[in-house]
Amino acid sequence: MRVGVTREQRAGERRVAATPETVQQLTALGLDVVVEKGAGDESGYSDAAYKEAGATIAAKLALGALDVLVHVRPLSPATAKALKKGAVTIGLASPSTELPTVAALAAGKVTAFALELIPRISRAQSMDALSSQALVAGYRAVIEAVMRYPRFFPLYMTAAGTIPPAKVLVLGAGVAGLQAIGTAKRLGARVSANDIRAASADEVRSMGGTFINLDLDTAAEGTGGYAKELAEDRAKRQRDLLAPHVAASDILITTAAIPGRAAPLLVTTYMVKGMRAGSVVIDLAAESGGNVEGVVAGADTPVAVDGGTVTLVGLQDAPSAIPSDASRLYAKNVANLLAIMTADGTVSPDYSDEVVAGACLTRDGTVVHEPTANALAQS
Amino acid sequence: MRVGVTREQRAGERRVAATPETVQQLTALGLDVVVEKGAGDESGYSDAAYKEAGATIAAKLALGALDVLVHVRPLSPATAKALKKGAVTIGLASPSTELPTVAALAAGKVTAFALELIPRISRAQSMDALSSQALVAGYRAVIEAVMRYPRFFPLYMTAAGTIPPAKVLVLGAGVAGLQAIGTAKRLGARVSANDIRAASADEVRSMGGTFINLDLDTAAEGTGGYAKELAEDRAKRQRDLLAPHVAASDILITTAAIPGRAAPLLVTTYMVKGMRAGSVVIDLAAESGGNVEGVVAGADTPVAVDGGTVTLVGLQDAPSAIPSDASRLYAKNVANLLAIMTADGTVSPDYSDEVVAGACLTRDGTVVHEPTANALAQS
Incomplete structure (x- = not known):
């Protein structure tokens, strides 16, 4: 044949x-x-x-x-x-x-x-193939962040002083998120992560990340291992609880996608504006509408913040990179x-x-x- | 004042x-x-x-x-x-x-x-400042290679098979070279390196690299810790001995600079043509003439090889990245x-x-x- x-x-x-x-x-x-x-x-x-x-x-x-x-x-x-x-x-x-x-x-x-x-x-x-390609995308998300970040990822102790490691926050701990955690960790960053599936906490830790517990009252576990959508009020509560973690991170990588549906909005422009200048946001869900407000698939969008800009990256065709x-x-x-x-x-x-x-x-x-x-x- | x-x-x-x-x-x-x-x-x-x-x-x-x-x-x-x-x-x-x-x-x-x-x-x-900026350049050289490399740096064992780690060769083991070794190592690559200063072998090993010994007969140690120029016949012999190592590497990073002089030619086009398609060469000495034949500072030059191209990168202003x-x-x-x-x-x-x-x-x-x-x- x-x-x-x-x-x-x-x-x-x-x-x-x-x-x-x-x-x-x-x-x-x-x-x-x-x-x-x-x-x-x-x-x-x-x-x-x-x-x-x-x-x-x-x-x-x-x-x-x-x-x-x-x-x-x-x-x-x-x-x-x-x-x-x-x-x-x-x-x-x-x-x-x-x-x-x-x-x-x-x-x-x-x-x-x-x-x-x-x-x-x-x-x-x-x-x-969803898993194998998500593995590629998660790795690539970190590389794209490193390229754009004006500082080092690892801790450096030099004769001219000590430079602290980058703080990376990963939202969504599926295959892509876990690979992002592992890759950022390899590069010496301090990594934390959140996923609405409570079961992912152990996986996050096994990749070297710190799991952020958000008190959302109930666990959300969809069929087939995918996250299901949160009701809108709980989504709002999730964003409120995430805001300080987003503000404290230098690199934010979002990977929350629901197959066949629009991606959930996890991060608002208001939350991005809490990050310090030079920070980088990589939205792996940009092709399905994005997890981050204002993201444009296939483009970098500068978001004005105090003292400079944050770069919001709508990552597209990540496996093809x-x-x-x-x-x-x-x-x-x-x-x-x-x-x-x-x-x-x-x-x-x-x-x-x-x-x-x-x-x-x-x-x-x-x-x-x-x-x-x-x-x-x-x- | x-x-x-x-x-x-x-x-x-x-x-x-x-x-x-x-x-x-x-x-x-x-x-x-x-x-x-x-x-x-x-x-x-x-x-x-x-x-x-x-x-x-x-x-x-x-x-x-x-x-x-x-x-x-x-x-x-x-x-x-x-x-x-x-x-x-x-x-x-x-x-x-x-x-x-x-x-x-x-x-x-x-x-x-x-x-x-x-x-x-x-x-x-x-x-x-030469050291502090060389540290930045060495880190960046690896990131620039990762961005352009069509494969993973780390070993991946997945359900769809095992992907071997990238093989990285670093020429010149000063501050920039050592940082390149350390960064490539962090990312999971298999790293080897050479420097004409025999004293650098321990430093290479301390960063996790394998030191390649070339039988050049004598050690070359300049004043103030910098390498001095090799006589032309020894330089030719060095290239002959390096050729198989270059051919076996997926990523080649060259960092051999002599302050105030043109950079030594370490790698000829013939040697680059021995690398497999998709490989990446980063020449950190491009601004002072380059360690690699045909390099253009500030540009990517494709070199045709069997089955595709090798990308020759003339890295410029690396610390400014x-x-x-x-x-x-x-x-x-x-x-x-x-x-x-x-x-x-x-x-x-x-x-x-x-x-x-x-x-x-x-x-x-x-x-x-x-x-x-x-x-x-x-x-």
């Missing part, structure tokens, strides 16, 4: 859904891999390397001839329509925001797997999912497997992911 | 020679401090903060009325000429490249102290030197002090630093 690897089209996207390493993995399963020319250029994987790994290179993918298409960003409706009936797609599908593509996939009887829907169970961890390793992990996630559906060179999803069933978005002309089906019905 | 703090004029220079902290130190010595309006804007020290610390703010410094002028970058000949007879200047003077300014300082009977000439003895460490803490250390260096020349509110250099005598560039109409006097005589 023929597996196509697309060259990503979206501006700013530098990742690729297969690497020479996963091409080897897939060809060993008996699959033929076709890589679109230049698909790995931006992430450092050359056509020659794919070829050497056993792939063929196509100037353009013949979409109608593919049995499987692997991708990073959601497909366009046009690409979805060009696929043959029964073709399998694997990639990030962002079903809640890409309904026209979902409709086209269903109409074309394409079997689409959305990596966002991979169940968060331990057997599926090696296919969990480390495209080589982000692709390496992503491609493994894709290949691992494809592997559990493949036997003797044939891709044949077994829906009695909860991972396969859970990740499936469309098949046989039906949108099988219920929330997406409901959203489509209402649109 | 009146001490003026200039607003730096050179493009790209964001530091300032005094901070509110050192203004307090100087006023406590009985000195009047005048800060040029906006002098600390770029480094995060506001006019209001200087005022609060006891300084007055002047729209423009009245140069002829100053007893002392503190600065970061070398003065222009015009500024030197505007100073009164007997005025004291303290700052980086780069005497070998700024002969017209040196001549103007001598002609005007200005007493100029060059921080580059501070003796490298332990009592003078707190005034050693962390202007707040770089200024903090620099201003302390300046204030500490001024302090040992000040008693009862009067600045009166005592040339029986080897630090004061060593740092003096011009006084009473004479260029007292011999190499500079010789260079002027020959110009």
